[in-house]
Amino acid sequence: MRTRDSSLFFYSAYLLAYAIGWGFTFNLGAHVFGLRDLRWHYVPFFLLPVLNIMFYLRFLKLEQYHPGLAKLSRGLIALSLLLLPSCFLVLSYAHTLATLVIGLFVTLAFVSGIVVWRKGFQPARFFILAFLCLLVPALFILPANIGLIPDLVSNSELWTLMGGTLDGLLLAFALAERINQLEREKDAALLEANRALTLAHTDALTKLGNxxxxxxxxxxxxxxxxxxxxxxxxxxxxxxxxxxxxxxxxxxxxxxxxxxxxxxxxxxxxxxxxxxxxxxxxxxxxxxxxxxxxxxxxxxxxxxxxxxxxxxxxxxxxxxx
Structure with a gap:
């Protein structure tokens, strides 16, 4: 039997958007494909919260463990999509708006992971570590991006890229553990079904077939x-x-x-x-x-x-x- 989980799709889409966004940041789009239109530069970064929230809503089973955080997460999806047109309408504000949305998304994802992990969902521990890799550099880099503090680190893009890469790797570990958990749940369900079938075909008194x-x-x-x-x-x-x-x-x-x-x-x-x-x-x-x-x-x-x-x-x- 195959294990199907829609969170795998959104995880893959998140990694694709992440790769495209950083490809634009390091001018790969311009050098390789000749894409120099800055209006497209921030689109993947507005999509990152959307795709990752769609991922963790399913992966963390957030609706089951904490409906309130699930509702906030969906609200952030709406906000990200609402602000995405700023890339084409008010390009000068797109950087600031993307920074704010990503900051909110990383914080909300980290909190959601902790809440779900404390309620007993073990695969969430890799999820927490993944977003910790994003949150730590974000605490220094995102405020500097919008001028709230001076730049505290050089090569901030490189540090952010490294944090995001670790995030993707640890999320892969989280997904692997989740898949193993689904397999164990499936095996337990099959065992229980077989046990119930055996009981249904067994005489309770003599233990012979009925x-x-x-x-x-x-x-x-x-x-x-x-x-x-x-x-x-x-x-x-x-x-x-x-x-x-x-x-x-x-x-x-x-x-x-x-x-x-x-x-x-x-x-x-x-x-x-x-x-x-x-x-x-x-x-x-x-x-x-x-x-x-x-x-x-x-x-x-x-x-x-x-x-x-x-x-x-x-x-x-x-x-x-």
């Missing part, structure tokens, strides 16, 4: 197969004389005794004192002998009223034709 299991398995009964119908005689008398607790003990003892039959046979309790055994024709004589021994053993084990009667029906290739 009527549903018998009906399922008879559909796969091959040619040269045999169906042995067994009645546990004396059960009603024991219930009447000694109570149902003693009768249940007889049923369990008889079911346990069937374990001596060949491993290739399947035993079922249809209800009450009715049992069925599916086997190959070659095993019928062995089963008949064992049922006679089981009857004698039950009487020796304190059930003198008990008896075992049975009949055999066979399926051959001629019958199937």
């Amino acid at each position: 009527r549903q299991a018998f009906e399922r398995d008879t559909e796969r009964l091959l040619s040269d197969g045999a169906l042995i119908s067994v009645d546990l005689d004396g059960l009603k008398r024991i219930n009447d004389l000694h109570g149902h607790t003693r009768g249940d003990a007889l049923l369990r003892e008889f079911a346990a005794s069937l374990s001596v039959l060949p491993k290739t046979v399947s035993s079922y309790r249809l209800g009450g004192d009715e049992f069925v055994i599916l086997a190959s024709i070659a095993d019928v004589s062995v089963i008949q002998s064992e049922l006679e021994r089981i009857e004698a053993r039950l009487r020796l084990e304190g059930f003198p009223e008990a008896g075992v009667s049975f009949g055999v029906a066979t399926v051959t290739e001629t019958d199937e034709g």
Whole structure:
């Protein structure tokens, strides 16, 4: 089975926008593709919050863990898209507006990661480290970008690029852990489904297959197969004389005794004192002998009223034709 998570798509789109944005910053667009229109320079940076918020809303399951932060995050998506046209309408303000939006986005993502991690979502720890790599340089670089403080570091673009690269790498680790978690959840769900299916086809008292299991398995009964119908005689008398607790003990003892039959046979309790055994024709004589021994053993084990009667029906290739 394949693990599908839409957060993978938004993570990939975020990395693509990140690469395009920094490609413009280092003039790769101009040198390689001849794109010198500055109006497109800031578009990827306005899209970074949009794509990453779409990623972490799903990755952190933020709607489940903290609906309030999820609502704020969607509001920031709307703000980023609302301010994006500034790249074309008021280019001189685009740098400042992009800086403000990115600052808000990094802070909100970091807070969301901490909140979700503290609520027990373990993959969030890599997410927190990822945004810490963005937040630390952002504390020094973003305020300087809008003139609030003087430049405290040289080559600020390089430091920001390094922080963003570490962010992308750690987010990949976070996604890998999330995928592993999804696989574990899927395996646990399959195990639980198989357990429930087994219980649905098991007689609670004797732990043999029940009527549903018998009906399922008879559909796969091959040619040269045999169906042995067994009645546990004396059960009603024991219930009447000694109570149902003693009768249940007889049923369990008889079911346990069937374990001596060949491993290739399947035993079922249809209800009450009715049992069925599916086997190959070659095993019928062995089963008949064992049922006679089981009857004698039950009487020796304190059930003198008990008896075992049975009949055999066979399926051959001629019958199937």
